[in-house]
Amino acid sequence: MRIVRFSLEGNVAFGVLERDQIDIIVGHPFGEVERSGRLIPLAQVRLLPPALPSKIVAVGRNYAEHAAELGNEVPAAPLTFFKPSTSVVGPADPVTYPAFSSDVHHEAELAVVIGRLCREVPVERAAEVILGYTCANDLTARDIQRSEGQWARAKGFDSACPLGPWIETELDPADLGIQCTVNGEQRQLGRTADMIRTVPELIAHITEAMTLLPGDVILTGTPAGVGPVNVGDEVAVTIEGIGTLTNKVIKRG
The missing domain is CATH 3.90.850.10 (Fumarylacetoacetase-like, C-terminal domain)
Structure with missing residues (x-):
């Protein structure tokens, strides 16, 4: 599974990348990953650092x-x-x-x-x-x-x-x-x-x-x-x- 963190129209979310589409994750990927089923083309988003580490x-x-x-x-x-x-x-x-x-x-x-x-x-x-x-x-x-x-x-x-x-x-x-x-x-x-x-x-x-x-x-x-x-x-x-x-x-x- 490929997990992305992205920005779209000012909103930031995590998603699962499959080919050229992102299935938005409900919440975050730290635990059981729940897919929303809402698909967004990869080309429409800005990829962000995939994690925000405390350190x-x-x-x-x-x-x-x-x-x-x-x-x-x-x-x-x-x-x-x-x-x-x-x-x-x-x-x-x-x-x-x-x-x-x-x-x-x-x-x-x-x-x-x-x-x-x-x-x-x-x-x-x-x-x-x-x-x-x-x-x-x-x-x-x-x-x-x-x-x-x-x-x-x-x-x-x-x-x-x-x-x-x-x-x-x-x-x-x-x-x-x-x-x-x-x-x-x-x-x-x-x-x-x-x-x-x-x-x-x-x-x-x-x-x-x-x-x-x-x-x-x-x-x-x-x-x-x-x-x-x-x-x-x-x-x-x-x-x-x-x-x-x-x-x-x-x-x-």
Whole structure:
């Protein structure tokens, strides 16, 4: 099932996408999904970020080749950090280049959308708390990341977390192709099978420390090939079984 969040004539709703039509969901998708039977053509709506997370918990250096390309060791435990909810934008939304940086990089990632309130989730039960998966771009002001030593501004600036285009609920995340293109040129190409810690392991590790709420998002790390984006670039993240998330980089006004 593909779950979309969309805007139509000023109203926001969730729906189930089937081919080129959306069946509007009654209420929200966190629980038993109730379809209204009211169909709307996909072409008539504006797709929004498919979730509104209270927090985005991201994982750094979860692909060995990516850690190596930046001169870092693979961490002994998952390296986690937060991106604020204000960093989220949706498919086709602009990414605004932050005025305080001159070296923003793309990072294509598989995003996990949490479906229910949970804490202290064992690895073997992680699937029970997952609503589904979507594409993410963990945009990073690399120069600020290096100079400040902690990552709040480098990874938390407005529009630094594009998500979308929808949530795919029927998906095995163990071995999916993931790629990033900039203006049609391939930059990143990897597979989720190369993640150092799996999705269930990440959920268990994170929920040891904190409660996750419905709609919260976990970013699972990026494969090698990260690189700069500039104003005017079109960045596309494609994940096998999900689709493509595309955003254009603009100058902050």
